[in-house]
Amino acid sequence: MQNDSLFKTLPRVTDGTVRIFIDDTPYQVPRSLNVAAALLANGSPACRTTVVSGAKRAPFCMMGVCFDCLVEIDGVPNRQGCMTTVQDGMRVRRMQGARSIA
């Protein structure tokens, strides 16, 4: 898939791709990726805005520490994208500010 990401998927043994949705747009991504890597590989890296100042945030540490890659995954907000492997049919949403609990 054509995109303007600075990130490229390394050539590696692959066991195929899965289809995920990022804000309702479908993408075919390598089955081995985590959600944060899939976001970085597919266009605009900002995955959320912060709760207090509204600043944009993108995946950063890629190892579960920085919590900057929080996204909504299959309806559950504030999940760590870098700690979640993609699955076929997964629905990922970028988050604007704080989650709602109402």
Place this chain on the structure above:
Amino acid sequence: MQKNFNTSDYDVAVVGGGLVGMAIAFGLAKRGQKVIVCDGEDNALRAARGNFGLVWVQGKGTKCLHYARWSLHSADAWQGFSDDLESRTGVSVGFQRPGGFNLALQPDELATKAATMQGLFEAEPRLKYQVLDRSALAERLPAIGADVAGAIYSPNDGHVNPLYTLRALFAAYEQAGGEYAPNAGVSNISSQGGAFRLTVGDNTLHAARVVLAAGLGNRTLAPMVGLSAPVKPLRGQIMVTERVRPFLAYPTIYVRQTLEGSVMVGDSAEDVGFNDNVTPDVLADIARRAIAPFPILKNVRLVRAWGALRVMTPDGLPIYEESTTHPGAFLATCHSGVTLAAAHCETIVPWILGADRPTLLDPFYAKRFAV
């Protein structure tokens, strides 16, 4: 590393750099005193790093009306205290006083709480309150669950970010010229020619007055200057959630939402000695107690839990006392360092500097524990 002090002579040495010590130290420094704060180690037991953040009055003082009045006095002074800190440091401590709720799940629980509040109100009419049934409560707290009988509301209560408060106190204190010594545990205090001599590691410093605000450490320090601080630890466990959109505009005793959106949930009261760990059973109980009144919290993620040790006297009330055998040595200890911070800064400090002892403090001598 032992710090070398800027000088060896101070007007006042404050022992302890928690909320009690820093509120007093800031109050002294802004009134022109030359102050040193001798603080403990980084890993000392620090109640001031574990607070829930309530500025709370309702329900306090059932056994000692002056404690209710003292808490109210401080809550009334908190806005000015907060404004002063913010204008000096630029740090907003997030103080809000919309009034607070004490929720009751059962009707008989609500009746008991209402009777307590009525007793306090009859003794002191400034201790105002309302009893709200579930439907009246739901108008103020739309997130309230079905299984709540009602609540007590009092306009006297509020909340604040306790960590920003501590940070602002440090900044304001240093801006006012105060000196802070970390890792400076005091091993001995003696009086010498009308002044006090404090031993800190290999160093010695002198101060005309000394204020003991070392929390649980006061127990061993107080007898060095003829005072008594029979304090013991009482553990509280607290949890904090991810940030969520505003759903709770008022603090309650167990659940409050911060300005940034986190939900704080607490707390326990456990007699477990000097152990500030968390335990799954207590945390589960706290979570259940929060979800019962606010079912929408059920799927909210917890991001952190911690334990901290309250500094408790046998009757739970503070001690404020000047030594009769060592005049100029003062003791201040309480378990409500947040609520009482404003009073410590604005009312305790003038007394330390020579004003008459406020009559509100009449019950708070340690002699009440002598048998």
